[in-house]
Amino acid sequence: MNVCIIGTGYVGLTTGTCLAFLGHKVTCVDSDEKKIALLQAGQTPIYEPFLAELMAEANGNLRFTTDYAEAVPDARVIFIAVGTPPSPNGSPDLRYLSAAARGIGEHFDGDFAVVVNKSTVPIGSGNWVGSLVRESYEQQHGCKAGQRFAVASNPEFLREGTALSDSLFADRVVVGSDDARALEALYTLYRPILDQTFNAPTFLPRPEGIGAVPLISTDLASAELIKYAANAFLALKISFINEIGHLAEKVGADIVQVAKGIGLDARIGTRFLQAGLGWGGSCFGKDTAALVATASEYGLSMPIVAAAREINFRQRERVIEKLLAELKILKGRTIGILGLAFKPNTDDLRDAPAVEIARKLIQRGCKVKVHDPVAMDRFRSEHGDLGVICCDSVDQVCVDSDALILATEWPQYRDLHWEQLASKMRSAIVLDARNALDRDRLIRSGFRFLTIAGLEGSSGLPVAENVLPVEAAGLLV
Ligand code: UDX
Numbered sequence: 001m002n003v004c005i006i007g008t009g010y011v012g013l014t015t016g017t018c019l020a021f022l023g024h025k026v027t028c029v030d031s032d033e034k035k036i037a038l039l040q041a042g043q044t045p046i047y048e049p050f051l052a053e054l055m056a057e058a059n060g061n062l063r064f065t066t067d068y069a070e071a072v073p074d075a076r077v078i079f080i081a082v083g084t085p086p087s088p089n090g091s092p093d094l095r096y097l098s099a100a101a102r103g104i105g106e107h108f109d110g111d112f113a114v115v116v117n118k119s120t121v122p123i124g125s126g127n128w129v130g131s132l133v134r135e136s137y138e139q140q141h142g143c144k145a146g147q148r149f150a151v152a153s154n155p156e157f158l159r160e161g162t163a164l165s166d167s168l169f170a171d172r173v174v175v176g177s178d179d180a181r182a183l184e185a186l187y188t189l190y191r192p193i194l195d196q197t198f199n200a201p202t203f204l205p206r207p208e209g210i211g212a213v214p215l216i217s218t219d220l221a222s223a224e225l226i227k228y229a230a231n232a233f234l235a236l237k238i239s240f241i242n243e244i245g246h247l248a249e250k251v252g253a254d255i256v257q258v259a260k261g262i263g264l265d266a267r268i269g270t271r272f273l274q275a276g277l278g279w280g281g282s283c284f285g286k287d288t289a290a291l292v293a294t295a296s297e298y299g300l301s302m303p304i305v306a307a308a309r310e311i312n313f314r315q316r317e318r319v320i321e322k323l324l325a326e327l328k329i330l331k332g333r334t335i336g337i338l339g340l341a342f343k344p345n346t347d348d349l350r351d352a353p354a355v356e357i358a359r360k361l362i363q364r365g366c367k368v369k370v371h372d373p374v375a376m377d378r379f380r381s382e383h384g385d386l387g388v389i390c391c392d393s394v395d396q397v398c399v400d401s402d403a404l405i406l407a408t409e410w411p412q413y414r415d416l417h418w419e420q421l422a423s424k425m426r427s428a429i430v431l432d433a434r435n436a437l438d439r440d441r442l443i444r445s446g447f448r449f450l451t452i453a454g455l456e457g458s459s460g461l462p463v464a465e466n467v468l469p470v471e472a473a474g475l476l477v
Contacts, residue, residue, distance in 0.1 A: 002075045003026045003077050003078075003079070004028075004029065006082060007100070008028050011158065015081060018054070018193075021058040042055060047346055047347040049345055053201070074109065081118040090289035091122065108148070112181070120231075126151045127151070137149070150177060150181050150182035152182040168198075176226075196210060242315055242453055252455070281343065285312075319452060323361075335402060336368075336397035336405070337407050339354055339407045343409075353407055362387055394413070401424075421445075422447055
């Protein structure tokens with residue numbers, strides 16, 4: 001099928017690459033010339049494991065352009081995958097969506113196309129997009145659009161870091177439309193995924209036991225709501241375990257064991273029960289805010305979703321409270337942060353808890369040193385004005401630090417030479433804000449071990465001279 005994808009962010013690029021790999025003819029459009037030049041050269045503007053490799057495999061079927069006229073006119077399926085960033089009141093900013101819809105109407109030249117909302121859009125946007133497309137078609141062509149366009153919603157459930165396998169080996173595919181032609185076209189498009197008939201790439205082997213992928217074929221509004229409800233449910237699972245984690249800390253229980261103990265009940269499930277700093281990224285915060293905003297337009301409150309958001313904000317604050325309780329005075333302290341990306345295997349810093357914590361610490365007069373295995377370049381370009389010290393190694397972060405925060409659970413942080421690192425710090429304190437480190441090993445290495453949801457402990461050895469730096473000493477007087 002001839003496919004056009006508008007927007008080359010995580011969703012657009014992953015969708016385009018996977019569909020091209022499956023044999024469709026895909027053209028991706030983006031107004032960002034730099035991004036398109038990079039993609040045309042076979043490079044990726046984002047860090048996503050195996051994306052460049054799959055792009056190379058799909059090569060002949062995958063093109064990139066900044067020009068709608070090269071992508072839209074004869075496409076049969078046109079995906080809109082542009083950003084819908086949050087506006088100050090929580091509702092998504094739909095400027096890019098509306099520009100894409102108008103661009104489609106203006107440039108389409110065929111008999112029939114399905115316009116698919118892949119971006120997470122407010123419920124009801126499908127109809128709105130349809131009317132924008134038709135209106136701009138009629139203005140441009142001077143004739144009625146008639147039955148030329150069908151609109152569908154096809155929400156995306158990929159996670160950054162595992163975007164390709166989440167797409168190729170999906171748990172389910174959801175398509176929604178009030179037009180049977182759209183559902184049929186999307187069924188044909190996704191058939192290789194639904195039936196799992198494609199040869200999996202060597203670097204992304206098909207998971208064992210995966211059978212046919214279920215297709216949920218429904219109406220437009222239901223598909224739109226499925227996306228919000230799925231993200232909100234995952235978000236509240238995380239906030240639930242964080243709330244229980246707070247209690248676990250008070251009663252001396254181990255939240256990791258508690259999560260396992262409840263998660264093995266098949267009705268609950270073990271995934272998304274990792275307690276810690278809570279969620280960040282571009283989706284959960286934005287989508288839960290949008291859900292609450294949409295509900296309020298209908299006079300409804302969403303107390304469960306609102307509480308999940310509240311708990312998530314609180315987790316970040318608890319990091320500061322923990323450090324305050326331990327160090328008593330933060331002004332003048334040097335705090336190291338390990339991990340900046342909102343989660344491992346990505347360089348995405350949108351709503352990353354680490355960045356917010358760094359900002360809070362700086363506001364309190366701390367010197368902050370940071371390290372991330374892949375997100376340093378992006379951090380320098382997006383948050384260069386924050387005033388933190390960017391380090392090339394964990395060693396550098398530790399030298400003369402008063403405490404270390406594990407903010408992103410990159411696997412390589414688990415196996416550091418903790419004994420050596422402890423000796424470099426002014427006081428060997430680690431706050432494992434992701435419950436990812438080997439507590440016993442750190443304690444054996446001489447660390448005072450703190451968490452924001454679970455078991456703490458110390459080595460019994462004196463924490464290296466826990467003295468205040470000279471600048472802050474005045475505050476004690
Ligand atoms: C999410 C959804 O999972 C995906 O289906 C949707 O399409 C987009 O939003 P993503 O934001 O890429 O994907 O990452 P995800 O793996 O869901 O993690 C989101 C955040 O939750 C991260 O900050 C992660 O650290 C945190 N998280 C996740 C937890 O704190 N605990 C967990 O158990 C799982």
